[in-house]
Amino acid sequence: MQYMLLIYESSGRKLGPTEQSQLMQEYVAFTQDIVKAGKFKAGDPLEPTSTATTVRVRDGRTITTDGPFAETKEQLAGYYIVEAADLDEAVSIAARIPGARSGSIEVRPIMKIGG
Amino acid sequence: MAPLALEQFYREEYGRILATLIRVLGDFDLAEEAAQEAFVAAVEQWPREGAPRNPVAWITATARHKAIDHMRRDGRLDERRREMLRLVIEDSAVRARNDPDTQPTDERLRLIFTCCHPALAPEAQVALSLRTLCGLTTDEIARAFLVPPRTMAQRLVRAKRKIRIARIPYEIPPKEVLAERLAAVMAVVYLVFNEGYFATQGKTTIRSDLCAEGIRLGRILRELIPANAESEGLLALMLLHDARREARLSADDEIVLLEDQDRTKWDRKQIHEGLQLVDAALRSGPVGPYAIQAAIAAVHAKAVDAAATDWAEIEALYAYLMSIQRSPVIELNYAVAVAMANGPEHGLRIIESLCARGELDDYHLMWAARADLLRRLGRWREAATCYRAALARVAAESEQRFLTRRLADAEARVSQRPDD
Numbered sequence: 172m173q174y175m176l177l178i179y180e181s182s183g184r185k186l187g188p189t190e191q192s193q194l195m196q197e198y199v200a201f202t203q204d205i206v207k208a209g210k211f212k213a214g215d216p217l218e219p220t221s222t223a224t225t226v227r228v229r230d231g232r233t234i235t236t237d238g239p240f241a242e243t244k245e246q247l248a249g250y251y252i253v254e255a256a257d258l259d260e261a262v263s264i265a266a267r268i269p270g271a272r273s274g275s276i277e278v279r280p281i282m283k284i285g286g
Numbered sequence: 287m288a289p290l291a292l293e294q295f296y297r298e299e300y301g302r303i304l305a306t307l308i309r310v311l312g313d314f315d316l317a318e319e320a321a322q323e324a325f326v327a328a329v330e331q332w333p334r335e336g337a338p339r340n341p342v343a344w345i346t347a348t349a350r351h352k353a354i355d356h357m358r359r360d361g362r363l364d365e366r367r368r369e370m371l372r373l374v375i376e377d378s379a380v381r382a383r384n385d386p387d388t389q390p391t392d393e394r395l396r397l398i399f400t401c402c403h404p405a406l407a408p409e410a411q412v413a414l415s416l417r418t419l420c421g422l423t424t425d426e427i428a429r430a431f432l433v434p435p436r437t438m439a440q441r442l443v444r445a446k447r448k449i450r451i452a453r454i455p456y457e458i459p460p461k462e463v464l465a466e467r468l469a470a471v472m473a474v475v476y477l478v479f480n481e482g483y484f485a486t487q488g489k490t491t492i493r494s495d496l497c498a499e500g501i502r503l504g505r506i507l508r509e510l511i512p513a514n515a516e517s518e519g520l521l522a523l524m525l526l527h528d529a530r531r532e533a534r535l536s537a538d539d540e541i542v543l544l545e546d547q548d549r550t551k552w553d554r555k556q557i558h559e560g561l562q563l564v565d566a567a568l569r570s571g572p573v574g575p576y577a578i579q580a581a582i583a584a585v586h587a588k589a590v591d592a593a594a595t596d597w598a599e600i601e602a603l604y605a606y607l608m609s610i611q612r613s614p615v616i617e618l619n620y621a622v623a624v625a626m627a628n629g630p631e632h633g634l635r636i637i638e639s640l641c642a643r644g645e646l647d648d649y650h651l652m653w654a655a656r657a658d659l660l661r662r663l664g665r666w667r668e669a670a671t672c673y674r675a676a677l678a679r680v681a682a683e684s685e686q687r688f689l690t691r692r693l694a695d696a697e698a699r700v701s702q703r704p705d706d
Contacts, residue, residue, distance in 0.1 A: 258405055
């Protein structure tokens with residue numbers, strides 16, 4: 172069963188260059204781990220919300236605005252799609268994501284369509 | 287089987303039967319539907335044909351057949367499933383014939399952990415536990431928690447849907463998380479009991495039906511996890527509190543404080559069971575918060591009257607409780623024990639330091655305790671101020687009335703001695 176793990180980071184913290192590269196290394200190690208375990212399906216870091224654009228189509232008009240969908244204290248920083256037997260396994264994978272220590276990971280089941 | 291006996295049988299066995307069916311069928315809703323239909327069949331057939339020799343096996347087997355009918359109608363009964371079900375049914379049937387008490391207690395353990403999974407909202411955990419383990423109807427649970435039945439029904443539907451779609455596993459948690467998951471289960475059980483013991487909203491002070499369900503859940507838990515200080519402690523705590531039920535309200539439905547209660551109205555049999563469990567808990571070790579709170583309740587239960595209460599021991603127990611689970615509310619209770627053991631001014635000092643730290647400012651009982659200690663010291667003006675603060679924060683009507691009387695008393699004293 173597949174789950175999407177959405178990584179939300181607190182936007183307040185600013186990391187220095189050493190902290191940044193340390194964090195990157197941890198993500199690389201984590202990703203390699205779950206690839207080896209056959210759990211990894213997809214995953215990417217996202218560019219910061221300052222680079223985001225929001226698109227809505229209303230009454231046939233395309234409305235484009237600068238910024239993320241919602242300005243919240245915690246912002247979407249990346250995602251993984253993983254294979255897990257049940258929610259407990261998905262949660263234990265999510266708990267190992269480096270971002271979980273300071274931010275929040277949302278665990279969402281991926282909807283199965285068709286048969 | 288007489289109707290009353292059947293209802294008792296339902297209450298006692300529903301949880302166990304449902305747990306087994308969920309295990310076999312792998313589906314909460316299907317299991318519930320099948321179980322309900324099987325009980326309906328029992329109500330129709332048993333008065334006519336007499337109760338079967340193994341009623342639990344009869345219900346379980348009937349439910350499994352009802353489930354197969356459902357799955358066949360829904361087109362969910364493919365060949366692979368049919369084969370799996372056949373093997374499981376045969377296996378269970380063989381076991382049922384060989385051993386009348388065939389349901390492994392494991393099944394209810396799985397059920398209770400699943401109902402109390404942290405991925406479910408706390409209100410959903412409570413509702414699901416009462417529904418599946420105690421066999422309460424949706425209406426009964428709605429009434430107990432003062433929400434409209436429709437709201438409660440939706441709460442249950444959403445919870446079961448989440449279990450299915452997010453795939454919350456129907457398993458006993460692995461060793462690494464067992465302790466914290468068990469703590470969550472106990473919190474749910476104690477919440478049910480407390481809701482009944484001192485209803486926080488509205489008119490009735492005691493809803494003994496919820497206390498009974500809390501105790502029932504506590505018994506199930508203790509049966510499933512024996513020789514465990516916390517499961518023994520939790521059950522002991524609930525029994526000892528509940529034993530005072532008849533003495534806690536006056537004839538006019540007003541609160542009677544522990545120190546004023548008529549102890550002849552306490553349920554001695556329940557106290558005896560509670561005390562035995564406290565002893566067992568202390569032997570089982572390691573002791574946790576429930577066992578210690580039960581030990582505190584035991585000190586009260588053993589005192590022949592309020593004056594005979596060993597407050598020094600209660601103070602020591604609270605101090606120990608604080609060392610393993612510090613919280614402002616526990617510190618408040620500690621302050622009261624210190625006051626009773628050593629004099630009001632000593633307890634007051636602790637409460638004042640709690641206030642200075644900004645703790646418990648919204649908690650009416652903190653203000654009530656502070657007012658009470660000031661009252662004992664004859665500091666009426668300050669007591670009145672604190673009673674007013676408590677009244678501004680209290681929700682339950684019987685508590686409101688109690689505090690209003692105390693405030694009136696304090697104000698009368700102030701006007702008697704206006705220079706204080």
